[in-house]
Amino acid sequence: MADPIIIAVPKGRILDEALPLLARAGIVPEPAFGDKNSRALRFATNLPDVSLIRVRAFDVATFVAHGAAQLGIVGSDVLMEFDYSELYAPVDLGIGHCRVSVAEPAEMAAGDDPRAWSHVRVATKYPALTRRHFEARGVQAECVKLSGAMELAPLLGLSSRIVDLVSSGRTLKENGLVEVEVIAEVSARLIVNRAAFKMRAAAIAPIVDAVRRAASLSEAAA
Missing domain, CATH: 3.40.190.10 (Periplasmic binding protein-like II)
Structure with a gap:
């Protein structure tokens, strides 16, 4: 069985807006994710091959750039600061403005x-x-x-x-x-590790497409 796809999400201001968008894309974290007292940092989702890690916003880009996570959600400010060549940012999520x-x-x-x-x-x-x-x-x-x-x-x-x-x-x-x-x-972006996207396109591309559709629907409803 292939390793699960890991999506890094940021603690703080973007997360509250990102969770409904992920849900519209069909990705819902386990109930423990919403437990304010939980010290856990990695969580299962409703999809058996997708899990979430919750880290500091600045660390999202680092986890994804180095391949520890395959996808992430992060502000474009972080992308501009680090300018990692290993990152691909295919979707402007239209949140976190x-x-x-x-x-x-x-x-x-x-x-x-x-x-x-x-x-x-x-x-x-x-x-x-x-x-x-x-x-x-x-x-x-x-x-x-x-x-x-x-x-x-x-x-x-x-x-x-x-x-x-x-x-x-x-x-x-x-x-x-x-x-x-x-x-x-x-604004917040969906980011992808370039190497992972090439090697695991069959698993990652549908997630990117689902998030893109969810972001488009949110923009249309706004």
């Missing part, structure tokens, strides 16, 4: 013009994406890598600006920050 933006304190922004920047010090969990963006504009970017609580960096003098995911902008506003530049619009 947000943006990667540059933000700074409101009082600084009042007299600031991003077009005049030549050097910036930025706190971010996207150092590669941030450097590429600013290099394309001829701006030297010094990136301070953080994993969270980005809004504290300007408040405590770690950096004057941040690059982070923004949805409503409420967290920025509550910390005295404003968006001054949008780097990229973000």
Whole structure:
């Protein structure tokens, strides 16, 4: 019997939107997946040859790129940060919409013009994406890598600006920050390991097609 197909799904904001979409594609996790007290990370589904692993969003791309999982669901921000050549992203799921933006304190922004920047010090969990963006504009970017609580960096003098995911902008506003530049619009994607797709196309292609149909139906209903 062939090894099961493993789909990596992210903890956090995307997961709540991804689960109904997977269900429309015919993939439903076992009841334990919804148990808030469960420490399990791998779960069976209603399909005997498909299982789910639940990991941090940034780790979804790594698990799939290295073949530990064959498919995954992840934000396009993560794909832009890691730029793994081993990944194929055939379906925009139309969920998890947000943006990667540059933000700074409101009082600084009042007299600031991003077009005049030549050097910036930025706190971010996207150092590669941030450097590429600013290099394309001829701006030297010094990136301070953080994993969270980005809004504290300007408040405590770690950096004057941040690059982070923004949805409503409420967290920025509550910390005295404003968006001054949008780097990229973000949505969740279905990703596939390229080698696995070639070797196990008979098993993987129907899943990709089912998820694509589910995403199309969701978009049509929106």
